Amino acid sequence: MKENIVIIGGGIAGLEAAGQLIRLGYSPIIVEKQDHLGGHVAEWHCLFPDMTPASDVVSRLTENVSEANIFVNTEILFINHLKDSYNVMLSNGISIVTRIILFTTGFRLFDASKKEEYGYGVYDQVITNRDLEQWFSTGNDDRVNSRELNAVGFVHCVGSRDEKAGNGQCSKVCCITAVKQAIEMKQRFPEAQVYCFYMDLRMFGKKYEDFYISAQRDYGVRFIRGRVSEVSENIEGKVIVKAEDTLAGKPVKVTLDLLVLMAGIVCNPDCTKVASMIPLQMDSDGFLKSRDNIMDITGSSRSGIFYAGACTGAKTVPETLAEARSAALDIHNYITSSRI
Amino acid sequence: MMNFGFKIAPSATINLDNVDMEKFTLLHEMEPDVYKCMACGSCSATCPAGRFTGMSVRKVILDLQRGREKEAVRMLKGCMLCGKCSMVCPRGINTRHLILSVCRIYNEDKQ
Numbered sequence: 001m002k003e004n005i006v007i008i009g010g011g012i013a014g015l016e017a018a019g020q021l022i023r024l025g026y027s028p029i030i031v032e033k034q035d036h037l038g039g040h041v042a043e044w045h046c047l048f049p050d051m052t053p054a055s056d057v058v059s060r061l062t063e064n065v066s067e068a069n070i071f072v073n074t075e076i077l078f079i080n081h082l083k084d085s086y087n088v089m090l091s092n093g094i095s096i097v098t099r100i101i102l103f104t105t106g107f108r109l110f111d112a113s114k115k116e117e118y119g120y121g122v123y124d125q126v127i128t129n130r131d132l133e134q135w136f137s138t139g140n141d142d143r144v145n146s147r148e149l150n151a152v153g154f155v156h157c158v159g160s161r162d163e164k165a166g167n168g169q170c171s172k173v174c175c176i177t178a179v180k181q182a183i184e185m186k187q188r189f190p191e192a193q194v195y196c197f198y199m200d201l202r203m204f205g206k207k208y209e210d211f212y213i214s215a216q217r218d219y220g221v222r223f224i225r226g227r228v229s230e231v232s233e234n235i236e237g238k239v240i241v242k243a244e245d246t247l248a249g250k251p252v253k254v255t256l257d258l259l260v261l262m263a264g265i266v267c268n269p270d271c272t273k274v275a276s277m278i279p280l281q282m283d284s285d286g287f288l289k290s291r292d293n294i295m296d297i298t299g300s301s302r303s304g305i306f307y308a309g310a311c312t313g314a315k316t317v318p319e320t321l322a323e324a325r326s327a328a329l330d331i332h333n334y335i336t337s338s339r340i
Numbered sequence: 341m342m343n344f345g346f347k348i349a350p351s352a353t354i355n356l357d358n359v360d361m362e363k364f365t366l367l368h369e370m371e372p373d374v375y376k377c378m379a380c381g382s383c384s385a386t387c388p389a390g391r392f393t394g395m396s397v398r399k400v401i402l403d404l405q406r407g408r409e410k411e412a413v414r415m416l417k418g419c420m421l422c423g424k425c426s427m428v429c430p431r432g433i434n435t436r437h438l439i440l441s442v443c444r445i446y447n448e449d450k451q
Binding site: 193195201213216217220222223225245247248250251252253254255 | 352353354355356357368372373375376378379398399402403405406408431
């Protein structure tokens with residue numbers, strides 16, 4: 001069973017796939033660019049729809065990979081295509097010859113400062129979904145003044161469904177994340193007015209609709225249908241948000257103490273770089289192209305290269321985990337069928 | 341002030357900072373489900389009075405939250421309390437009961 005399996009990315013997809021491969025008797029190698037495992041989920045406070053602590057998820061996944069070879073703070077320098085295998089050169093000087101590479105390179109959050117009209121990086125009171133989540137975890141963020149938090153706004157679809165921003169896709173998880181974060185703000189500041197500015201609310205997953213109804217009925221979060229057009233600052237240092245209330249057919253404006261931008265999901269540029277070394281095809285949405293988007297989402301057009309998680313598009317945590325398991329099984333089948 | 345013979349039209353912008361939510365809070369206490377409206381419009385589509393009078397429950401709920409109480413109360417005058425909207429509401433809001441509560445709270449000072 002001595003078969004090298006290189007997993008690029010130590011986020012939840014990489015961890016789950018590695019855990020499953022270990023259980024199947026293999027010894028996978030995880031290459032992680034950052035200094036910690038768990039990727040984006042490790043930076044999150046809690047997860048919808050049951051408010052599961054994100055750290056629980058990451059620590060459970062990490063426990064399962066204690067036998068794996070893990071390289072953190074390590075990048076892929078280059079990948080050479082040999083006759084029927086790949087030579088993967090790592091930044092720590094180690095080179096691995098393998099027949100199998102699993103991409104679990106994940107996503108990157110859209111850079112909200114690109115939408116200049118929303119004022120991220122310009123006004124102090126404008127933060128992103130990730131900033132807020134870190135504030136939930138640490139309580140440290142000078143931009144969040146918890147003593148004076150009477151009105152909070154959430155802007156959906158920042159860098160999603162926005163062709164001009166270079167990302168026409170729906171990022172899928174931000175609607176429900178906004179609802180979750182709005183509820184958390186209401187729990188911390190029951191007297192505050194919390195507004196969500198949305199185009200559509202896409203509550204596709206298990207219990208999401210219940211979560212949305214609860215935000216409305218139990219927490220009084222106010223949903224305003226209309227995309228925010230611009231954000232400005234008033235003399236008191238608060239932000240003024242302008243949008244159209246498309247249900248009323250009228251322009252609407254409101255003064256807020258904090259504005260949270262729901263930054264969307266784009267393909268990880270590091271993933272694009274590594275993919276170009278093999279090379280792998282990108283799909284029209286900017287993510288890695290699967291062999292088949294229905295029947296074979298974890299397979300690539302090249303033999304021995306597999307995908308799992310958000311490298312092929314925005315995904316929820318359970319979807320990513322399911323895909324990682326499925327990729328592990330695909331790899332197992334690939335190894336056993338080629339051995340005959 | 342110079343008289344030019346015309347005036348600038350008042351801004352149509354709804355300023356949420358100035359909306360007095362006191363009555364709506366009272367309404368919410370009596371009708372907690374009022375927050376559940378997602379403005380799907382099935383109430384308005386089924387309303388037999390709507391096409392003649394402009395009555396629309398979803399618009400009433402929205403107007404009340406946007407400080408347009410007079411418009412909401414005026415719209416409610418077209419309601420015949422037939423209750424068809426209660427039957428179609430996917431969120432199960434008792435719209436007929438809600439309309440009566442709105443009348444009770446907002447009609448007091450004969451707007």
